[in-house]
Amino acid sequence: MAADTPSTPADAGRAAADRLLEVENLQTVFHTERETIRAVDGVSFGIGEGETLGLVGESGSGKSVTARSIMGLVDDPGELLPGSSVRFDGRELTGLSEKGYEEVRGSGIAMVFQDPLSTLNPVYTVGNQIEEALELHRGLSGIDATQKAIELLEDVGIPDAARRVSEYPHEFSGGMRQRAVIAMALACDPEVLVCDEPTTALDVTIQAQILELLDDLQDEHGLSILFITHDMGVIAEVADRVAVMYAGEVVEQAPVETLYENPRHPYTEGLLRSIPSTQLGADRLETIEGEVPTPNEPATDCRFAPRCPKAFDACEAVHPVPVPVEVGGGAGVDAGHTAACLLYPEDEPEKRAIDRHAAGGEGGKTPGTAGDGGGDRR
Numbered sequence: 001m002a003a004d005t006p007s008t009p010a011d012a013g014r015a016a017a018d019r020l021l022e023v024e025n026l027q028t029v030f031h032t033e034r035e036t037i038r039a040v041d042g043v044s045f046g047i048g049e050g051e052t053l054g055l056v057g058e059s060g061s062g063k064s065v066t067a068r069s070i071m072g073l074v075d076d077p078g079e080l081l082p083g084s085s086v087r088f089d090g091r092e093l094t095g096l097s098e099k100g101y102e103e104v105r106g107s108g109i110a111m112v113f114q115d116p117l118s119t120l121n122p123v124y125t126v127g128n129q130i131e132e133a134l135e136l137h138r139g140l141s142g143i144d145a146t147q148k149a150i151e152l153l154e155d156v157g158i159p160d161a162a163r164r165v166s167e168y169p170h171e172f173s174g175g176m177r178q179r180a181v182i183a184m185a186l187a188c189d190p191e192v193l194v195c196d197e198p199t200t201a202l203d204v205t206i207q208a209q210i211l212e213l214l215d216d217l218q219d220e221h222g223l224s225i226l227f228i229t230h231d232m233g234v235i236a237e238v239a240d241r242v243a244v245m246y247a248g249e250v251v252e253q254a255p256v257e258t259l260y261e262n263p264r265h266p267y268t269e270g271l272l273r274s275i276p277s278t279q280l281g282a283d284r285l286e287t288i289e290g291e292v293p294t295p296n297e298p299a300t301d302c303r304f305a306p307r308c309p310k311a312f313d314a315c316e317a318v319h320p321v322p323v324p325v326e327v328g329g330g331a332g333v334d335a336g337h338t339a340a341c342l343l344y345p346e347d348e349p350e351k352r353a354i355d356r357h358a359a360g361g362e363g364g365k366t367p368g369t370a371g372d373g374g375g376d377r378r
């Protein structure tokens with residue numbers, strides 16, 4: 001870890017940051033021949049130390065692009081629009097050079113993808129690959145690196161690690177491969193782990209084991225985790241707080257118990273009804289009809305309105321932004337609970353609530369978005 005952290009005013013910013021990872025007004029677009037796809041459109045959330053934020057939403061809602069944007073992995077034809085901010089430990093990451101991002105990925109934020117085979121190289125042993133990461137990020141080599149690689153494999157629950165360290169990825173089962181990938185991620189001793197559907201490709205039993213492993217590792221290392229999935233059942237298992245994404249936006253955010261007991265956004269309500277779970281007493285899987293739209297213009301309406309059972313006229317004319325579900329942020333169970341829906345704040349007169357959304361959340365919005373986006377109500 002070649003630390004060349006400047007001990008300049010940046011440290012002041014660090015003290016001010018109450019969240020280890022802070023994403024603010026993130027906008028990531030892809031320029032195609034015909035249009036500009038607004039894959040992530042004004043997303044904000046924060047993750048505290050040792051906390052797990054679950055990011056959930058249907059396919060195409062922008063979860064993976066959010067993750068890649070944080071990691072500095074958005075390539076041409078994609079870009080982050082001005083006004084986007086990702087701060088890690090008080091330090092702004094957007095605009096970093098590739099070298100700067102490599103450093104962050106090497107020591108601060110590591111990522112685990114859905115398919116372990118996309119991370120593991122088939123022609124090298126699992127040990128070689130972990131050792132390479134150890135050499136790159138911790139300056140270990142030779143027997144020290146091998147020893148540490150074995151330790152890491154043990155940490156992630158691979159039995160007989162001393163022998164398996166010299167096996168190839170194809171000799172590992174799917175679950176073991178994902179464990180090995182997690183070991184690789186840990187090789188750089190990260191503070192934040194970004195997991196993009198890390199268990200989706202695994203069968204249910206193995207999935208549960210990996211979730212348990214992540215939980216243990218979090219306790220041991222004090223890791224902060226961004227956990228991405230489209231599975232509300234998995235979110236309930238892993239998350240402390242949840243952000244629900246729809247068509248590039250976060251439409252609801254709340255502590256996990258609150259979200260399940262008291263979902264407020266009609267989209268979240270729909271998602272929860274679609275959990276194929278006996279505990280909810282549902283014997284039939286209910287899904288939300290229709291599909292997630294692919295946004296290619298700044299929103300002037302509610303993107304969920306066409307599928308929303310509660311939509312009313314204003315939903316087509318005003319773009320809802322995240323607001324507290326109750327004025328003043330709510331107390332008790334509703335603290336820290338926001339929804340981007342014209343029905344909220346719930347205890348505010350409808351007209352006032354709608355004006356609040358039209359005004360971009362009434363000062364709650366970040367500078368840099370002021371120009372367009374909100375207004376233009378009919």
Ligand SMILES: Nc1ncnc2c1ncn2[C@@H]1O[C@H](COP(=O)(O)OP(=O)(O)OP(=O)(O)O)[C@@H](O)[C@H]1O
Nearest residue numbers: 030037039058059060061062063064065066230294
């Ligand atoms: N390289 C790219 N070029 C153009 N469009 C892209 C690119 N990558 C992603 N997109 C678009 O961005 C949108 C969001 O994609 P993203 O992969 O983030 O969705 P997701 O929520 O992760 O879905 P899933 O659950 O299927 O993984 C989609 O409409 C997708 O087509």
Ligand code: NI
Nearest residue numbers: 063064065196
């Ligand atoms: Ni994805």
